[in-house]
Amino acid sequence: MPITATIDTPTAEVEETYAKAEAHFGQVPNFVKVLGNNPAFCKSLTDFMIQALGEGRIPWAFKELIILKTLRATGAYYSYGAHEKLALELGNSPEKIGDTNHSLWRNSPHFTDGERAVFALIEQTAVDPNDVGDEIWDPLHVNYDNGQLLEIASVINTFINIGRMGDTLGVSDPTLFSKPVA
């Protein structure tokens, strides 16, 4: 049970945000219902999550692998199962999802050089973001343009935040999307 109340029936202040969440996710995730205690933050965080969870400059299917790896690398539990389901539904094979674990991705045949470069960034960001050197960034620049790299960095760090918040607040969302995504 979350550490705060779960606002199931939206107040007037969060009605529009809940409607946006329902349109995007097919339901209002419990995370949003906990944020509903604070309308200003409910709106800004929900808007940002909606922006992150969809097709972007990089495919959504790959974003989901970035999210899974980020949650693993930072020891976060919130919504891990939901993102595994999404990763699968968006076309990633179970073998590829499994190979996001620890260092399996380094030698896995399921990943491109570009994807491996991103996983190296995630692991180093989790260990020490002050120490992300040329050996990490050079392969990233070979494989992605500046806008894609900004999006990759944003997805990683957004889910460092979401994972921490969800775990701290004691939220469970075994399923984020109740409607088909692919």
Add this chain to the structure above:
Amino acid sequence: MARLPYIEPEDADPVTAKVYEDATARFEMVLNIFKITGNAPEIAQPMWEIYFNILQEGPTLTWLEKELLILKSTKMGDCLYCVTQHEVVSSRLGVSHEKQQDIVGVEYRKSEHYTPAEAAILDLCGHVVLDPEQIPAEVWTRVKQHYNDAQIVEIVATIGAYLQVSKFGDSLGVELEPVWHGHQPVLFAVEPPTSKASQGHLDHFLAQAPAS
């Protein structure tokens, strides 16, 4: 060195230009952390809304309370960029150097500069940064003695957002703007960075000539 170009105001698209306008109104300048997000305006706009919510009075916490959480969480992450700027911001809000110094480690627990409410949320902050799985029940009890659910969401959102932006900026190599050169560190003077790379960034920063 930043790993992506800073998008200067004259090169910004309309969405980014509006973000810069809002940032300038709030912070008197467009910081490098904003400029780097100009590489993907559709991400920058909703991302910065979260920080505009934080860096102000309310809606349920004081700005000062949020600054304490920002200093604590970003110091624990060795983020020179965030700590430097928020030492200055929190000073402007009335946080003395002595109070800033006592945020390091757990000095705040016995410091005369901190209220029991502030000490409770700093204890929570420390656990959130290190491992939320290990938050003791007594910490929540103390937090709930002083804060309601709306405030707890704002407390956790502030900590989470500053974990996000500090790691985002540091991993992208975002540099402190020259206007900060000459600032004498407070928190890192009490306890140097644990990251060797961050210590290198601090040494480099201290070697810069003060802003004129």
